[in-house]
Amino acid sequence: MQRGLLRFAVLALPYLFAIAGAARYPSYGTLQTTQTDGVLNVVINNTYSTINLFDKHVQSDLANLIEELQAPDTDVRVVVFSSANEEFFIGHIDVKYFLPGYESPLPLFDPFIPQMLFPVSLLWNITQLPQATIAMIEGRTRGIGNEFIMSCDMRFASEAPSVLFNQFEASFGVNPGAGGGMYLAHTIGRARAFEYALSAQDVDARTAARIGWINTAFDTSAALHQHVQALAARIAVFEPMGIAATKTGINAVSRPTFDVLVRDAQNVISGLLGMPSVQAFFEKFIEATHNQSISPLELNYGRDLGELFK
Amino acid sequence: MQRGLLRFAVLALPYLFAIAGAARYPSYGTLQTTQTDGVLNVVINNTYSTINLFDKHVQSDLANLIEELQAPDTDVRVVVFSSANEEFFIGHIDVKYFLPGYESPLPLFDPFIPQMLFPVSLLWNITQLPQATIAMIEGRTRGIGNEFIMSCDMRFASEAPSVLFNQFEASFGVNPGAGGGMYLAHTIGRARAFEYALSAQDVDARTAARIGWINTAFDTSAALHQHVQALAARIAVFEPMGIAATKTGINAVSRPTFDVLVRDAQNVISGLLGMPSVQAFFEKFIEATHNQSISPLELNYGRDLGELFK
Amino acid sequence: MQRGLLRFAVLALPYLFAIAGAARYPSYGTLQTTQTDGVLNVVINNTYSTINLFDKHVQSDLANLIEELQAPDTDVRVVVFSSANEEFFIGHIDVKYFLPGYESPLPLFDPFIPQMLFPVSLLWNITQLPQATIAMIEGRTRGIGNEFIMSCDMRFASEAPSVLFNQFEASFGVNPGAGGGMYLAHTIGRARAFEYALSAQDVDARTAARIGWINTAFDTSAALHQHVQALAARIAVFEPMGIAATKTGINAVSRPTFDVLVRDAQNVISGLLGMPSVQAFFEKFIEATHNQSISPLELNYGRDLGELFK
Numbered sequence: 001m002q003r004g005l006l007r008f009a010v011l012a013l014p015y016l017f018a019i020a021g022a023a024r025y026p027s028y029g030t031l032q033t034t035q036t037d038g039v040l041n042v043v044i045n046n047t048y049s050t051i052n053l054f055d056k057h058v059q060s061d062l063a064n065l066i067e068e069l070q071a072p073d074t075d076v077r078v079v080v081f082s083s084a085n086e087e088f089f090i091g092h093i094d095v096k097y098f099l100p101g102y103e104s105p106l107p108l109f110d111p112f113i114p115q116m117l118f119p120v121s122l123l124w125n126i127t128q129l130p131q132a133t134i135a136m137i138e139g140r141t142r143g144i145g146n147e148f149i150m151s152c153d154m155r156f157a158s159e160a161p162s163v164l165f166n167q168f169e170a171s172f173g174v175n176p177g178a179g180g181g182m183y184l185a186h187t188i189g190r191a192r193a194f195e196y197a198l199s200a201q202d203v204d205a206r207t208a209a210r211i212g213w214i215n216t217a218f219d220t221s222a223a224l225h226q227h228v229q230a231l232a233a234r235i236a237v238f239e240p241m242g243i244a245a246t247k248t249g250i251n252a253v254s255r256p257t258f259d260v261l262v263r264d265a266q267n268v269i270s271g272l273l274g275m276p277s278v279q280a281f282f283e284k285f286i287e288a289t290h291n292q293s294i295s296p297l298e299l300n301y302g303r304d305l306g307e308l309f310k
Numbered sequence: 311m312q313r314g315l316l317r318f319a320v321l322a323l324p325y326l327f328a329i330a331g332a333a334r335y336p337s338y339g340t341l342q343t344t345q346t347d348g349v350l351n352v353v354i355n356n357t358y359s360t361i362n363l364f365d366k367h368v369q370s371d372l373a374n375l376i377e378e379l380q381a382p383d384t385d386v387r388v389v390v391f392s393s394a395n396e397e398f399f400i401g402h403i404d405v406k407y408f409l410p411g412y413e414s415p416l417p418l419f420d421p422f423i424p425q426m427l428f429p430v431s432l433l434w435n436i437t438q439l440p441q442a443t444i445a446m447i448e449g450r451t452r453g454i455g456n457e458f459i460m461s462c463d464m465r466f467a468s469e470a471p472s473v474l475f476n477q478f479e480a481s482f483g484v485n486p487g488a489g490g491g492m493y494l495a496h497t498i499g500r501a502r503a504f505e506y507a508l509s510a511q512d513v514d515a516r517t518a519a520r521i522g523w524i525n526t527a528f529d530t531s532a533a534l535h536q537h538v539q540a541l542a543a544r545i546a547v548f549e550p551m552g553i554a555a556t557k558t559g560i561n562a563v564s565r566p567t568f569d570v571l572v573r574d575a576q577n578v579i580s581g582l583l584g585m586p587s588v589q590a591f592f593e594k595f596i597e598a599t600h601n602q603s604i605s606p607l608e609l610n611y612g613r614d615l616g617e618l619f620k
Numbered sequence: 621m622q623r624g625l626l627r628f629a630v631l632a633l634p635y636l637f638a639i640a641g642a643a644r645y646p647s648y649g650t651l652q653t654t655q656t657d658g659v660l661n662v663v664i665n666n667t668y669s670t671i672n673l674f675d676k677h678v679q680s681d682l683a684n685l686i687e688e689l690q691a692p693d694t695d696v697r698v699v700v701f702s703s704a705n706e707e708f709f710i711g712h713i714d715v716k717y718f719l720p721g722y723e724s725p726l727p728l729f730d731p732f733i734p735q736m737l738f739p740v741s742l743l744w745n746i747t748q749l750p751q752a753t754i755a756m757i758e759g760r761t762r763g764i765g766n767e768f769i770m771s772c773d774m775r776f777a778s779e780a781p782s783v784l785f786n787q788f789e790a791s792f793g794v795n796p797g798a799g800g801g802m803y804l805a806h807t808i809g810r811a812r813a814f815e816y817a818l819s820a821q822d823v824d825a826r827t828a829a830r831i832g833w834i835n836t837a838f839d840t841s842a843a844l845h846q847h848v849q850a851l852a853a854r855i856a857v858f859e860p861m862g863i864a865a866t867k868t869g870i871n872a873v874s875r876p877t878f879d880v881l882v883r884d885a886q887n888v889i890s891g892l893l894g895m896p897s898v899q900a901f902f903e904k905f906i907e908a909t910h911n912q913s914i915s916p917l918e919l920n921y922g923r924d925l926g927e928l929f930k
Contacts (some may be wrong), residue, residue: 117770132508153504170866173859181869186500186883189832190806194773196856197866212499212521235508237619239483239587245578246480246507249491252574253566254500256873264872268865273907277859309857442818463814496810522809522831545818547929549793549897555888556790556817559801562884563876564810 026105028057031065032084035242038077038236040069040131045084050294056104057274059119063106065289066125077131077240078232081152082136087162089135092143094292095282098273115258119144120137120178120266123151127255130244132235136228137205137214138221142166142301147176150183153247154231155214157205158224164202165195165213165304167186169269171200172285173278177269182256188212198259202302284308312346333374336415338367341375342394342582348387348546349539350379350441355394360604362395364454365404366414369429373416376435387550388542389439391462392446397446397472397604402453403429404602405592408583425568429454429477430488432575433461440554442545446538447515447524448531452476452611457486460493463557464541465524468534475523476612479579481510482595483588487579492566498522512612594618643684646725648677651685652704658697658856659849660689660751665704670914672705674764675714676724679739683726684770686745697860698829699749701772702756707782707914709755712763713739714912715902718893735878739764740798742887743771750864752855756848757825757834758841762786762921767796769801773867774851775834777825778844784822785833786922789889791820792905793898797889802876808832822922904928 032043040144042065046052069076083089096102097119110121126133126148135149137157146167149155157163167180175181176197184193188211195204196213209217218224235243272278288308289297297304336510352375356362367463379386393399406412407429408610420431436458445459446465456477459465467473485491486507494503498521506513506523519527526535545553566575582588598618599607607614652663662685666672689696703709716722717739730741746753746768755769757777766787769775777783787800795801806812808831816823816833829837838844855863876885892898908928909917917924922930 059338062828078642132504153508154501169860170855170862173862175862175865175869179869181866182873183367183500185806185870186495188499189460189808190803190870191774191832191835193870193874194752194867195835195851196772197870198863199851200854200858215501215505215715231505231509233509235480237616238508238510239591242480242483242485242584243508245485245582246491247504248578249485249489249575250495250500250503252570253492254495254503260872265869272861272865275861281859306469306857346621463818464811472900493810496805498809514733519623522811525811525815541815541819544820545790547926548790548818548820549901551892551895552790552793552795553818555802555892557814559795559799559885560805560810560817560886562880564805564813 010269022158024067025060028061029065030058031061033065035076037233038075040076040079042079042081043084044081044090046091049091049292050085051086051091051292051298052083052139052145053091053094053292054119054148056097056106058090059122060106062122063118066122069129069131070125074131076107076131077236077238077243078132078134080134080136080228080232081149083139085139088145089137089139089141089163090145090148091140091292091298092145092168095285096292098224099279099282100257115262117177117266117270120261123147123178124258124261126151127251130240130247132232132243132247134232136224137163138224140164140166140299142168143176144178147178147180147183149186150180151178153294156216156218156224156228157208157214158221159217159219160221161204161206161219163205163208164225164302165208165221166200166202167197168200168301168305170198171308172281173275173306174269175265177266179256179261179265182261182265184213186254200305202300202301227268281308334377334582335370335373337374338371340368341371343375345386347543348385350386350389352389352391353394354400356393356401359401359602360395361401361602361608362393362398362449362455363404363602364429364458366407366416368400369432370416372432376432376439379439379441380435384441386441387546387548387553388442388444390444390446390538390542391459395449397449398455398611399447399449399451399473399607400455400458401450401602402455402478405595406602409589409592410522425572427487427576430571433457433488434568434571436461437561440550440557440583442542442553442557444538444542447473447536448534450474450476450512450536450609452478453486454488454490457488457490457493458495460490461488464526466526466534466538466541467518467524468531469515469527469529470531471514473515473518473527474612475518476510476512477507478510478611478615480508481615481618482591483585484579484582485575487576489566489571489575492571492575494523496564510612510615512610516610591618639694644687645680645683648681648683651681652677653685655696657853659696659700659852660696661700661702663704666708666711669711669912670705671711671760671912671918672703672708672740672765673711673714673912674768675710676717678710680726682742683738686742686749689749689751690745694751696751697856697858697863698752698754700754700756700848700852701769703759706761707759707767707919709757709759709761709783710765710768711760711912711918712765712788715905716912719899719902735796735882737886740881743767743798744878744881746771747871750860750867752852752863752867753848754848754852756844757783758844760784760786760822760919761795762788762893764798764800767798767800767803770800770807771798776836776838776844776848776851777828777834778835778841779825779839780841781824783825783828783837784922785828786820786822787817788820788921788925790818791925791928792901793895794889794892795885797886799876799881799885802824802885804833806874819854820922820925824922846863 205217323612825837
């Protein structure tokens with residue numbers, strides 16, 4: 001078999017599965033979808049966690065969703081992510097993922113992007129979607145949860161006190177391994193990216209809107225929903241190729257390249273995760289957060305992280 | 311003849327013409343220039359159009375102007391663009407350009423930058439000028455009109471209701487082919503570039519200033535003119551090499567590279583313009599805008615574009 | 621000796637010196653340091669100058685400081701720069717550096733980064749430090765003084781009238797040769813980088829905070845100090861590798877690459893400094909500033925520079 005044909009066969013594999021209607025990875029029902037015309041609303045609802053943890057369940061469902069959105073015959077033009085959890089739009093990664101003995105139905109690396117760890121490829125693939133993607137945010141986003149929203153094209157939030165953004169990896173002795181610091185630099189500028197990614201502060205919606213972390217903050221949940229749904233409906237009448245082509249240009253200059261993302265974010269964190277001090281911090285974090293459940297520290301990490309360093 | 315000499319001869323060609331005083335392309339008088347010391351004021355006044363259309367007349371005159379500004383013996387240090395049309399600082403491209411049967415005295419590609427379509431090279435060349443370039447904006451800019459102002463170094467505008475910015479190509483099923491989305495990403499950040507380039511919204515001057523699309527918005531036309539003329543006069547006393555050298559550094563990190571611009575903006579739109587759905591949209595647009603003349607839809611495209619999708 | 625070993629030996633040289641405790645370059649006492657836990661406070665106090673000139677004394681001391689901060693056994697995690705001079709946080713470069721007959725104990729090029737001129741490598745090395753770096757600004761920064769603060773990760777300032785930022789090289793007929801325009805573009809966006817780097821305006825703290833030149837401006841000196849020391853102390857409890865790794869990602873996408881910095885900033889200014897008009901301007905500047913001492917023109921360069929062009 002010729003190399004070219006082989007490559008085609010491998011690339012065609014996901015579509016063959018998709019055609020067959022079978023999800024590639026296990027389904028856990030953590031992403032509830034409804035479609036209205038060209039807009040797909042996706043509600044993040046991780047029933048396995050009280051903090052909408054970005055764990056293997058969410059990752060598995062997200063991988064399946066992305067595959068559907070990549071399908072050539074999709075009629076989705078805009079994707080809106082929201083949350084069923086009032087306190088957490090989307091949580092940080094399940095840090096047990098980095099500890100010995102963790103089991104998962106998911107591969108370590110994405111079989112179709114073999115240089116990328118599975119969760120990193122999920123976020124990269126979101127930036128690659130032909131659809132416009134909008135995060136409609138109520139509740140906290142921290143760590144990879146914040147990297148998730150940064151991988152969406154746009155972010156809108158309510159000014160509820162539960163809305164707090166935090167790219168907090170530096171406080172764990174590591175870095176945002178899916179490129180969170182890089183996307184922040186392209187979105188809020190170099191200086192503020194350093195400030196917030198180095199200090200692990202919680203940023204409220206109003207501050208986030210002022211510095212550009214989110215596009216706009218709204219007084220009320222109703223105003224947020226109305227704005228986002230109107231925006232989504234507006235974009236969804238445009239031809240899909242116009243949306244995808246416009247994204248291509250913006251991505252070409254304001255997204256870390258694949259190589260930079262792998263080398264200077266993912267591979268950097270890979271080199272640090274096994275360090276004894278980092279592993280010990282994860283253990284301490286799990287205990288202090290009551291096993292990563294809703295708890296004072298999860299609710300107020302930015303304010304209370306000092307207790308982890310006593 | 312040696313390769314080096316041949317290359318010199320080709321490069322020297324435009325200057326030979328310039329020395330002879332003959333404009334390379336036909337002159338239509340759509341750009342009225344007056345010079346005060348080192349400041350060249352250029353008034354965009356396309357008398358062939360009621361909406362200051364970026365058509366073959368403006369393009370031809372602009373090409374000639376750029377060639378003059380590139381001449382080694384120019385004493386122009388700052389260029390200020392303004393408009394004679396109250397409603398349109400500069401219009402979108404003449405979409406007939408993309409339809410069969412269009413005739414033009416201009417070449418399809420720039421003979422001196424053969425990878426670039428003629429209008430794309432015009433804007434690229436503006437970013438390359440050794441002069442500081444300022445757009446002093448009253449009236450609308452849409453599509454390539456907005457890409458034109460993004461190719462200038464700076465943008466200042468009045469807060470008149472006629473001032474509306476719109477990078478509207480996604481609504482046509484294409485992308486900003488001269489890099490408008492890319493320049494927006496470098497100017498207003500990745501998130502807001504997505505928001506506005508994907509939604510084809512009209513942005514007013516105050517909002518534009520707040521997010522950085524323009525440098526500053528002024529209450530009155532008089533305040534705008536006073537500020538811009540003072541700024542231009544200030545810069546124009548500096549040595550030309552200081553201006554050009556300072557631009558080199560900023561361009562090196564905040565402009566799409568030539569290759570990225572050609573590949574991810576121009577060539578992407580080139581692949582889409584011939585699609586039947588896009589061609590049909592252009593026909594519909596021409597009819598709905600009363601042949602791209604001053605009309606409700608041209609005046610309020612951002613508000614009224616829905617009528618094109620009924 | 622094998623090439624690999626030789627390279628190791630050369631790289632090891634600075635550490636051998638460091639181990640021996642001897643500073644590589646002469647010490648002048650212009651940088652006064654005190655350390656509290658992981659925070660090193662560095663007060664810039666050039667007693668050889670009334671305007672905290674970035675001269676050979678400061679450069680020599682800075683080179684030694686950087687070498688200490690690069691040492692593998694350092695326990696410094698955050699560096700805070702402040703100033704002992706009320707009017708000048710840090711001055712511009714000693715322009716005599718570019719005139720014939722200048723003598724210095726420092727090499728022209730950094731022996732460890734031989735493509736870089738010595739002062740350029742100082743600032744590049746600051747961006748490379750594993751520590752978080754914060755400029756706590758009271759007083760003016762101009763020219764390479766502003767490039768110095770742009771090379772720090774973060775900038776905070778008081779709103780005192782003495783706080784004025786100015787990337788003023790264009791007014792000298794040259795460009796910011798250590799990349800000031802590039803860092804500005806990554807920090808305040810392309811448009812405002814052009815505006816301020818081309819016009820040599822003094823920018824006050826409030827404006828600087830609004831456009832992102834500095835992270836935040838504070839009403840009082842006390843509020844500034846309190847905020848910066850709290851921020852520094854917060855970051856200083858994090859593991860050093862988390863700080864350094866997070867910086868790696870942000871630098872990878874928001875800093876000029878080494879090659880771009882050398883080619884489009886440093887080498888551009890190198891080509892201009894010897895021009896007779898530039899040399900004459902330096903002479904005029906030295907005279908008008910009373911030999912680069914505290915003087916009306918040094919205090920109000922942005923306002924009064926016109927007198928240099930009469």
